Amino acid sequence: MSNAQSAALRLEGVSVDYQVKGRAQRVLQGIDFTIGRGESYGLVGESGCGKSTAAYAILRYLPRNGIMRDGQILIDGQNLYGLDSTGLRTLRRKSVAMVYQDPGRALNPSLRIGRQLQEVFELAGVARSEWPARVAAILEKVRISDPQRVMQRYPHQLSGGMQQRVAIAMALASDPALLILDEPTTGLDATVEADVLDLIVQLRKEFSTSILFISHNLAVIARMCDRVGVLYAGRLVEEGSTAAIFRTPRHPYTAGLLRCLPQRGRSKNVAPLATIPGFLPSPGEITTGCVFAPRCGLATDICRIEDPARETLPDRSIRCHHHDQTAHIANVDVPGIVLEQKAVAKAAVLQLEHVSKTFRQGSQAFKAVTDVSATLHAGETLGLVGESGSGKTTLARSVLGLLEPDAGSRILIDGTPAAPELKARPLDQVKALQIVFQNPDSALNRSHSVRRMIGRTISRLVGMSGRNRESRIRELTNQVRLAERYLAAKPRQLSGGLKQRVAIARAFSGDPRVVVCDEPTSALDVSVQAAILNLLAELQATQQVSYIFISHDLGVVRYISDRIAVLYLGQLMELGPAEAVFSGPHHPYTEALLSSVPSIDGRQSDRVKLEGEIPSAAQPPSGCVFQTRCPRKIGSICETEVPESRLIDQEHTVKCHLPLAQLPKAVS
Amino acid sequence: MSDVGVVENELGRDIRRVLSSPTFAIGAVIVGFWVCCAVFGQSLVPYDPYADDVLNSLLPPDSEHWFGTDQLGRDVFSRVIVGARDILTVAPLATILSTVLGTALGLAMGYFGGWIDEILSRFVDAVLALPTVIVALLALTALGASTITVLFVIGFTFAPIIARTVRASVLTERSLDYVAAAELRRENPLYIMFVEILPNVIPPILVEATVRLGYAIFTVATLSFIGFGIQPPSPDWGLSISTNYGLIGGGYWWAVLFDSLAIASLVIGVNLVADGIQSTLDE
Numbered sequence: 001m002s003n004a005q006s007a008a009l010r011l012e013g014v015s016v017d018y019q020v021k022g023r024a025q026r027v028l029q030g031i032d033f034t035i036g037r038g039e040s041y042g043l044v045g046e047s048g049c050g051k052s053t054a055a056y057a058i059l060r061y062l063p064r065n066g067i068m069r070d071g072q073i074l075i076d077g078q079n080l081y082g083l084d085s086t087g088l089r090t091l092r093r094k095s096v097a098m099v100y101q102d103p104g105r106a107l108n109p110s111l112r113i114g115r116q117l118q119e120v121f122e123l124a125g126v127a128r129s130e131w132p133a134r135v136a137a138i139l140e141k142v143r144i145s146d147p148q149r150v151m152q153r154y155p156h157q158l159s160g161g162m163q164q165r166v167a168i169a170m171a172l173a174s175d176p177a178l179l180i181l182d183e184p185t186t187g188l189d190a191t192v193e194a195d196v197l198d199l200i201v202q203l204r205k206e207f208s209t210s211i212l213f214i215s216h217n218l219a220v221i222a223r224m225c226d227r228v229g230v231l232y233a234g235r236l237v238e239e240g241s242t243a244a245i246f247r248t249p250r251h252p253y254t255a256g257l258l259r260c261l262p263q264r265g266r267s268k269n270v271a272p273l274a275t276i277p278g279f280l281p282s283p284g285e286i287t288t289g290c291v292f293a294p295r296c297g298l299a300t301d302i303c304r305i306e307d308p309a310r311e312t313l314p315d316r317s318i319r320c321h322h323h324d325q326t327a328h329i330a331n332v333d334v335p336g337i338v339l340e341q342k343a344v345a346k347a348a349v350l351q352l353e354h355v356s357k358t359f360r361q362g363s364q365a366f367k368a369v370t371d372v373s374a375t376l377h378a379g380e381t382l383g384l385v386g387e388s389g390s391g392k393t394t395l396a397r398s399v400l401g402l403l404e405p406d407a408g409s410r411i412l413i414d415g416t417p418a419a420p421e422l423k424a425r426p427l428d429q430v431k432a433l434q435i436v437f438q439n440p441d442s443a444l445n446r447s448h449s450v451r452r453m454i455g456r457t458i459s460r461l462v463g464m465s466g467r468n469r470e471s472r473i474r475e476l477t478n479q480v481r482l483a484e485r486y487l488a489a490k491p492r493q494l495s496g497g498l499k500q501r502v503a504i505a506r507a508f509s510g511d512p513r514v515v516v517c518d519e520p521t522s523a524l525d526v527s528v529q530a531a532i533l534n535l536l537a538e539l540q541a542t543q544q545v546s547y548i549f550i551s552h553d554l555g556v557v558r559y560i561s562d563r564i565a566v567l568y569l570g571q572l573m574e575l576g577p578a579e580a581v582f583s584g585p586h587h588p589y590t591e592a593l594l595s596s597v598p599s600i601d602g603r604q605s606d607r608v609k610l611e612g613e614i615p616s617a618a619q620p621p622s623g624c625v626f627q628t629r630c631p632r633k634i635g636s637i638c639e640t641e642v643p644e645s646r647l648i649d650q651e652h653t654v655k656c657h658l659p660l661a662q663l664p665k666a667v668s
Numbered sequence: 669m670s671d672v673g674v675v676e677n678e679l680g681r682d683i684r685r686v687l688s689s690p691t692f693a694i695g696a697v698i699v700g701f702w703v704c705c706a707v708f709g710q711s712l713v714p715y716d717p718y719a720d721d722v723l724n725s726l727l728p729p730d731s732e733h734w735f736g737t738d739q740l741g742r743d744v745f746s747r748v749i750v751g752a753r754d755i756l757t758v759a760p761l762a763t764i765l766s767t768v769l770g771t772a773l774g775l776a777m778g779y780f781g782g783w784i785d786e787i788l789s790r791f792v793d794a795v796l797a798l799p800t801v802i803v804a805l806l807a808l809t810a811l812g813a814s815t816i817t818v819l820f821v822i823g824f825t826f827a828p829i830i831a832r833t834v835r836a837s838v839l840t841e842r843s844l845d846y847v848a849a850a851e852l853r854r855e856n857p858l859y860i861m862f863v864e865i866l867p868n869v870i871p872p873i874l875v876e877a878t879v880r881l882g883y884a885i886f887t888v889a890t891l892s893f894i895g896f897g898i899q900p901p902s903p904d905w906g907l908s909i910s911t912n913y914g915l916i917g918g919g920y921w922w923a924v925l926f927d928s929l930a931i932a933s934l935v936i937g938v939n940l941v942a943d944g945i946q947s948t949l950d951e
Binding site for chain 1: 844845846848849851852853854855864867868
């Protein structure tokens with residue numbers, strides 16, 4: 001057992017049940033894996049696969065109705081479930097630490113950062129006189145440049161990225177043998193996420209800590225982990241070296257997940273995205289055969305009868321009867337129609353002229369959006385990208401009339417000026433602009449049925465009633481591929497993807513000209529995301545609707561958009577055709593955004609790092625708003641003069657002082 | 669498939685969960701007992717609660733008069749049972765009135781915000797600063813003591829408290845996107861408040877109303893005790909205590925104790941029900 005002794009974490013046949021309504025439901029089944037010293041291990045899978053349950057089981061921190069049925073967990077050679085409460089406390093204090101998804105909730109809001117970090121040293125029995133120095137030292141380790149100042153702050157005074165650094169510092173303070181990171185960058189912006197990931201990579205070199213990295217984001221895992229385990233419905237279906245599994249997935253589920261991602265350079269005009277048909281089974285639903293069989297393209301009779309045993313291959317272990325055939329389906333492109341985009345008619349549906357929005361709080365003014373002008377043509381998608389706080393959502397809401405833009409802003413719908421206030425707009429203009437919100441749980445009234453939500457919108461916008469309305473409801477639900485049996489359902493009875501389909505049906509009720517899609521897939525799993533993106537592309541092709549598509553996921557934006565607008569601190573830094581914006585020459589900010597996206601092949605080109613944090617919109621920097629963080633700043637001209645939006649190519653404008661020849665380009 | 673399921677009735681599920689809570693069950697049994705007394709008491713009691721029998725006044729409890737008799741020889745047991753009737757009419761009606769008013773007020777404050785909220789909130793704060801009993805005394809002196817006045821006074825003074833709870837819940841709902849979606853199909857404010865938002869804030873309203881019911885019972889009893897509430901010859905508990913408390917010094921404890929226990933048990937019962945509902949909905 002020398003191997004077990006040296007492993008930081010070892011799971012042997014771990015099964016976990018949740019007791020729900022008196023019945024045991026199996027959520028983890030026979031999980032085996034080992035994390036060696038200093039190794040970084042990734043657990044991937046869609047939501048509901050059991051990732052977090054695994055993390056809680058490893059901390060022996062399962063919810064009250066969670067029971068570990070089988071197997072054992074060894075941390076640092078100690079049998080976790082054999083420990084008494086003193087032993088468990090010692091283990092949690094010294095050997096294992098966890099960093100949660102939302103640092104804002106993991107830190108105590110009423111304690112200063114310095115005080116919170118001290119607690120760790122207090123528990124470790126460090127002499128009181130050493131605390132401040134130790135706290136400052138650990139903050140420096142996580143690359144916080146001014147530890148003394150940060151120690152005086154409360155958590156809410158720090159940005160999300162800083163909070164997560166503090167949480168990581170707290171976890172590392174006791175120099176644990178095992179660090180569990182549960183979706184540590186999911187709530188963060190792309191550029192911040194990249195910084196935090198860089199930090200973790202560097203820390204791995206300095207500390208000998210082993211890492212269990214849990215994420216739904218395959219690209220993040222590809223970048224961070226030596227080995228990876230793919231979880232599906234509580235089972236570890238494939239496990240092995242990251243490079244091998246992501247290059248040649250052998251399990252059909254792994255292969256399916258990888259193909260769902262919008263690939264580089266692929267757009268809606270080329271091919272629809274691959275999806276995984278069907279739904280994740282609920283715990284305990286599938287009792288015989290392979291859990292993935294109902295959704296698997298390779299499934300045969302044996303898959304439905306016999307649960308595949310774990311098979312060990314040279315570079316991985318796998319649970320699949322037909323893993324030798326996966327390669328064949330993996331390369332076949334998705335069956336389905338390639339949507340022929342009709343030649344984009346050049347009629348302008350929506351024109352924004354000098355749109356600004358200022359929020360006022362007392363005497364302070366926050367310029368959330370400043371002087372944005374853009375035109376949207378029929379059947380076209382305008383992607384809106386930028387970090388959080390860049391004004392994407394404010395701009396969209398101002399256009400819709402949910403927020404009243406500043407005086408001087410002009411919004412034209414089909415060439416007719418629209419009143420700034422929604423109430424003052426005629427019905428035609430209200431119908432013309434609709435929205436699919438980011439979070440369907442918030443966008444759908446949880447007390448109303450699907451039929452009622454769609455039906456009411458039809459009666460208000462189109463004025464239909466009775467049988468006409470009923471047939472229109474059915475037409476819409478067919479268009480969004482929502483089975484009729486869901487019409488009577490309430491939102492909580494639907495999965496995330498189905499909810500978003502209801503929201504899309506509602507947005508399309510009044511035959512809109514423009515639909516704002518505000519991060520419509522950010523709350524969804526990749527396979528569901530692919531299906532929703534396909535649906536949006538299809539609706540666009542058949543109905544010539546235009547989209548304003550807001551997303552922080554550049555892969556998604558690239559797939560769906562014809563043109564892209566890049567916002568920074570409420571200003572339009574760049575606007576142009578999607579391909580031109582991605583390939584360059586582009587704005588230095590666009591360059592930084594693009595380079596922060598981890599790629600699935602794990603290859604990391606030299607990243608353009610942004611220094612510092614996004615300045616406050618209350619006191620925007622002088623001159624170019626990006627000058628405080630710009631890696632390509634020329635000099636004083638950037639600080640004193642606001643750059644013009646220059647046309648650098650057909651329909652491609654960039655707001656930067658750099659001469660055209662010096663604007664950055666993507667390295668391919 | 670995981671998300672098809674039977675279209676389960678949500679309200680039904682909530683009700684089942686509430687019913688299975690032991691706290692709720694105990695409270696419901698107590699309250700149910702008093703409700704039965706209020707409804708059927710008159711026809712079940714052994715003696716007429718209003719009948720004087722001066723020859724048998726102030727008898728201690730025995731097998732004939734379980735709770736003894738009062739100064740006028742009336743059977744205390746029968747009076748306690750029938751005494752549930754008036755308080756269990758006035759207090760719930762007052763609570764309903766305050767809940768309806770408070771909900772409307774809270775919806776308007778939370779939905780419109782701005783100066784409407786500002787003005788209404790100051791008004792609510794002002795009402796909350798006044799002790800209910802003092803307001804009731806003033807109103808009852810001005811308007812004359814009657815059950816209807818008691819009902820309206822409690823209804824109006826409790827409404828602001830409900831309004832505050834409703835406002836807080838509405839503020840949360842107001843920021844959700846389904847309200848924006850309703851605005852994007854040009855619904856009027858009344859529709860948004862009552863059809864979109866109201867169903868989602870029912871649980872906190874229900875809890876607050878049940879808690880208020882406990883206080884309403886207490887207030888009605890207090891007002892009756894000081895002579896401004898339910899009027900004689902009703903066998904109301906507060907009134908009976910007020911009539912008989914002078915006798916305690918003479919050792920005639922039974923004329924007061926059982927009415928006091930009745931009030932206490934009803935208030936405890938209602939509060940247990942409120943706790944049961946709250947803890948189930950909080951889960």
